[in-house]
Amino acid sequence: MNTAADPVIRFTEVSKTFPRTDGKDVFTAVDKLSFEIAKGEIVAVLGKTGCGKSTMFNIVAGLIEPSEGQARVVGHNPFSEFDFFRGKIGIVFQNDRLMPWRTALENVMLGLQVLNADPKQALETARGWLARLGLSGHENDYPHALSGGMRQRVSIARAFAVNPDILLCDEPFSALDEMTARDLRAEFVKLVRQNNKTAVFITHQIGEAMDIGDRVMVFHRPARIAYEARLSSETGEAERTKVRDDIMKVLSVDQATA
């Protein structure tokens, strides 16, 4: 049984290797990674491109299986227990991944339809989420008629609409201009806190990681934790500056060895 004290996400010495194209050797993307994320936490995962953030993310999401070690989400195996996680994890991808044949509203309804929600109820919920994300009036637009920021908003609505306990985001705002990204970041944090969710937020921008996370985990390449810091609204400016400098130092070491 899962008690309140149990972590929502737990990695125990998780490694992931991919076969190289020549087939002779393997490429290690994640290397004996261990961490725990508690209920209600917002954890920002920071690291350079190619350090294995998405690979870690895909393991949590259950899209790929660890080569070694154990990944558990609320005590269950996200890869093998396919049906168990239905409706429990919401994902916002780097690109919006909207279905081009569905309107904005229909895209938001996707997860609810998978859950066999009552159609009327699903429609209401989806409408509500679009409205909260400032997309009223665009319900019947197809994705190609929306801007990048609007599309990403739709994909956030799609993830929140199923009311999952866990939210995973893989650099969701990196393709957007800074103004739009800042708005969506604030919106995202507000939604996660209001609804008491647990969130993992992947980014390669230090500023974004420090804005969003209660905790920042910095990854080395291949993915393992190089540095960790806790932040809160009480964290003073001086301490923030120090954390930022430390992160910079860690990341620059990575560059030297990359």
Next chain:
Amino acid sequence: MGSGSMRVLQATAGMIVLAVIWQILSMTLPPFLFPPVPEIFKRTVEILITGSLLIDVLLTGGRIFVGLFGAFFIGAVIALVMARSKTLENFVSPVLTFFQGIPALSWVVFAIIWFQGTEFRIAFIMIMTTLPAFTFQILDAIRSMSKDLFEMTMSFRPSRWTLFRFLIVPTIVPGILTAWKVNLGNAARVVVVAELVGATGGVGYELLRQQQLFDMAGAMAWTLQLVLFVLVVQQTINAIEAWALSYRPVSERSI
């Protein structure tokens, strides 16, 4: 002039040129080789308005549909199985390629030797000749599925049936409609050969009769029935396509 009537004009201009050339030939060569265009037109209309003759056209149309639907459903199942298992694909793919090389006339011979019953033989020939291409086209359509959309959909952890309805079907619809259009033309050409297995009705049977009667106008008129049939079905598929793919953005520039 509106762009609609312009399109119709462009579409018919080529046919008009062809008819004019034919008419000139009919005036210089013996009419049993090149019967005049009005004669062919008259015979064509005659078939369409004479119930006993129209039945032959509909019969052939029905055989085309039986073959196409049969090949489509069997092909879809094989393609889905191939898409799910690399091993089965390696196993089935060479067999289909082998079948693709077999001429329609060989299937006619096999059907006559193996089976009784005209309609069954024709259906067999129609399915065997269109199945390989249909299967490969459907498989291609499934393969064209975006990995991004697949993983996004899987992140909601749908049942297989939900995945099929929400992602696979909309993904493969464009490819399937194209496959239908291509195979329709092939099937229309194969069906007259298939009807050689002893059909006592249908366009193939009528064509054979015109040959025995040495009636060129009749042969042309029956050929045109098949062409018209393909055109009508083709347009229907186009209309379905326009409706089903209306979500697609259209660029204001052409290629």
